[in-house]
Amino acid sequence: METQRVTKTRTPGRARRFRVSVMWKALRRRIIEAATRDKIDKSHSHRMQLNHTRNAKCEFARLCDLYGTDKGELEREGQPYASQAHSYNDLYTLLFRQKREAISLVVECGLGSNNPKVPFNMGVNGKPGASLRVWRDYFPRARIVGVDIDPGILFSEERIDTYQCDQTSAASISDFAEKAGIGPRSVDIIVDDGFHKFEAGRSFFEGMIDYLADDGVYIVEDIQQPDRVRYQRHFAALGEQYVFTLADLHRPGCKLGDNSVAIIWRNL
Numbered sequence: 001m002e003t004q005r006v007t008k009t010r011t012p013g014r015a016r017r018f019r020v021s022v023m024w025k026a027l028r029r030r031i032i033e034a035a036t037r038d039k040i041d042k043s044h045s046h047r048m049q050l051n052h053t054r055n056a057k058c059e060f061a062r063l064c065d066l067y068g069t070d071k072g073e074l075e076r077e078g079q080p081y082a083s084q085a086h087s088y089n090d091l092y093t094l095l096f097r098q099k100r101e102a103i104s105l106v107v108e109c110g111l112g113s114n115n116p117k118v119p120f121n122m123g124v125n126g127k128p129g130a131s132l133r134v135w136r137d138y139f140p141r142a143r144i145v146g147v148d149i150d151p152g153i154l155f156s157e158e159r160i161d162t163y164q165c166d167q168t169s170a171a172s173i174s175d176f177a178e179k180a181g182i183g184p185r186s187v188d189i190i191v192d193d194g195f196h197k198f199e200a201g202r203s204f205f206e207g208m209i210d211y212l213a214d215d216g217v218y219i220v221e222d223i224q225q226p227d228r229v230r231y232q233r234h235f236a237a238l239g240e241q242y243v244f245t246l247a248d249l250h251r252p253g254c255k256l257g258d259n260s261v262a263i264i265w266r267n268l
C-alpha cells in the first residue's frame with residue numbers, strides 16, 4: 001500500500017499534462033477533419049469513391065523508392081523522410097499510365113530541399129530532385145522542369161532542368177517561365193508540391209495556368225485540412241472555367257492528414 005501511494009504521488013505532472021495535450025490534439029484533429037468533411041460534402045454535388053487494393057508492383061511507387069520522394073513507396077525501410085509516404089502513386093497511375101509516351105512537358109514546383117531552414121523542406125536526409133527523376137523515368141519522352149525557392153539545390157541532368165522561383169511572386173514565376181522557354185498552353189502536367197498553403201497555391205496557379213496545355217492536368221498536392229474548403233470555394237467562384245476535383249487518398253494506418261490532392265483542368 002505504502003509503495004503504491006508513493007508511486008502515485010510521484011507521478012510527474014508534466015507527463016500527465018503531456019498525455020492530456022496529445023489526447024486533446026488528436027481530438028481536435030478529428031473534430032476539424034469531421035467539420036471540414038461535412039462542409040466539403042455539402043459544397044460538392046458529387047463524390048466518387050474508388051476502392052482498390054495496394055499494388056505491390058506499382059511502377060510509380062517503385063520509382064519513388066528508387067529516387068527517394070514521398071509521393072509513394074513500396075518499402076518503408078530505407079526511406080530518407082521520417083513519416084509514411086503519401087499514396088499519390090495510386091492516383092498518378094490511374095491518371096497517367098496510358099499517357100506515358102505522350103507526355104512531353106512536366107513542370108513541378110518543389111524539388112525537395114534538404115535545408116532545414118527552408119519551409120516545407122524534406123529534412124536533412126531529403127533527396128532534392130527525387131520527384132523530378134520519377135517524372136522523367138515515368139514519362140520517357142518528357143522534358144521535366146523543376147522550380148524551388150531554395151537556390152542551393154538547383155541542378156540539371158538528362159531531360160531535367162531547374163530554376164529558382166518563389167511561387168508566391170507573380171514576377172518570379174514569369175521570370176522562370178521565360179528563362180525555361182515555356183510557351184503558352186504547352187505544359188502537359190503542372191504539379192504544385194511547394195509551399196503548401198492556399199495563398200501560395202493560388203499564386204502559383206494564377207502564374208502558371210496560361211502555360212497549361214488545353215488537355216493538360218494541374219495538380220496541387222498536400223491540400224491541408226483547413227485549406228480544403230478554401231480551394232473548393234475558390235474554384236466554385238471561378239464558375240465553369242475549370243473542372244475542380246478534390247481527391248482524398250485513404251491508406252491503412254494513417255489519418256487522412258495531408259494525403260489529399262486537387263486535380264484541375266480547363267473546362268473546354
Ligand SMILES: C[S@@+](CC[C@H](N)C(=O)[O-])C[C@H]1O[C@@H](n2cnc3c(N)ncnc32)[C@H](O)[C@@H]1O
Pocket residue numbers: 068069070071108109110111112113114118119120121122127129130131147148149150165166167168193194195200
Ligand atoms: C515537400 S518539398 C517538395 C518535395 C518533392 N517534390 C518530392 O516529391 O520529393 C517542398 C518544397 O517546396 C519548396 N518551397 C517552399 N516554399 C517555396 C516557395 N515559396 N516557392 C517555391 N518553392 C518553395 C521547398 O524548398 C521544398 O523543396
